[in-house]
Structures are given as C-alpha cells and as structure tokens.
Amino acid sequence: MCAAAALGLAASAPAAGQEPPPDGLSAGRWVLQPLFVVGFTSDDNLFRTSPDSASPRVSDRAFESDGTLTAVLPFRNSRFWVDLGATYRDYQKTKLT
Numbered sequence: 102m103c104a105a106a107a108l109g110l111a112a113s114a115p116a117a118g119q120e121p122p123p124d125g126l127s128a129g130r131w132v133l134q135p136l137f138v139v140g141f142t143s144d145d146n147l148f149r150t151s152p153d154s155a156s157p158r159v160s161d162r163a164f165e166s167d168g169t170l171t172a173v174l175p176f177r178n179s180r181f182w183v184d185l186g187a188t189y190r191d192y193q194k195t196k197l198t
Contacts, residue, residue, distance in 0.1 A: 123173050123180065134171040140164070164191040 125134035142163045169186035 123175065125171075125173065128172075130174060132173045132175065134173060136167075136169045136171070138167045140166075160194070162193045165189065 123132050123134065125132040127133075140163075143160070144162075145160045166189045167186065169184055171182055171184050173180050173182040
C-alpha cells in the first residue's frame with residue numbers, strides 16, 4: 102500500500118481526443134510497466150542416434166528468466182518508451198544410459 106501511494110497510482114481521465122494512458126504504475130507523467138517471465142524446457146533427444154556406442158544420447162534442459170521494465174511517456178496521441186531488460190539462461194546436458 103505504501104509503495105502504491107509513493108508511486109502516485111491515481112488515475113487521471115484522458116482529455117477529449119486523446120487515447121487513455123497505458124496500463125501500469127504511474128510515476129508522475131511516466132507509466133512503468135514491469136514484466137517477468139520464467140521458462141523451462143527439457144528434451145531427451147529421443148530420435149538422435151549415435152553411430153558408435155562411445156557417445157551416448159544426451160538429454161538437455163534449459164531454464165530461462167527474463168525481466169523487463171518499460172517506462173512509457175504518453176504525450177498528445179503518441180508515446181515514447183524506454184525498455185530495460187535482462188535475461189538469465191542456464192543450459193545443462195545430461196548423459197542418458
């Protein structure tokens with residue numbers, strides 16, 4: 102509740118002929134839009150066969166998380182925005198027997 106009050110989440114009505122402000126957290130004239138996405142993929146490479154037994158099948162897994170903060174400045178019937186994002190990827194291989 103304190104964070105919401107500090108960021109000034111009061112919604113203002115758009116003027117006639119202007120589009121409504123974008124969704125997000127109001128911070129003065131700017132609107133902040135945070136986004137966080139997490140994903141996980143696993144594959145056992147079932148159809149990958151190796152000609153020799155010295156190199157067995159290998160399973161792989163991937164974990165990925167993305168975080169982005171977009172700052173939008175609406176003006177007239179336009180918008181100016183700035184994105185700041187970071188991605189973390191963890192890729193692992195596992196030998197299958």
